[in-house]
Amino acid sequence: MGLFDTILVPCPKCSEKMEFQTKSGDCSLRSFDLVSAPKNMMKDVNRHAPYKCSCGAEFQVKIKNKSVKWLNPEKLYTFTKEELDYEFNLILNKALCLKGRIQQPNSNNIAEFIIKYMNDEKI
């Protein structure tokens, strides 16, 4: 018989609950949240893991402490100050061209300038 139980495991990225099927428990088609799942059910919880959520996250369960292990976390990209300055100047120059202004913006109107530019260009 193809009976199983289901443990609902929240995606570590978008929190949508995915159905992890397990056959190590009673296999009576019951459904549990991860926190309340019986220990014998937990044993086999990763039998079809890793699961892939529609948001792209892949994950499985850390059985020991019933936590979710995210297998493909997104990398954070860090900018150096030079890269930020470069990007900032590109946007600023483009904004200045768009508005047909030649004057050098002072620190008070730079933020306003960029917001206007982004609204115009819808970026």
Ligand SMILES: [Zn+2]
């Ligand atoms: Zn997700």
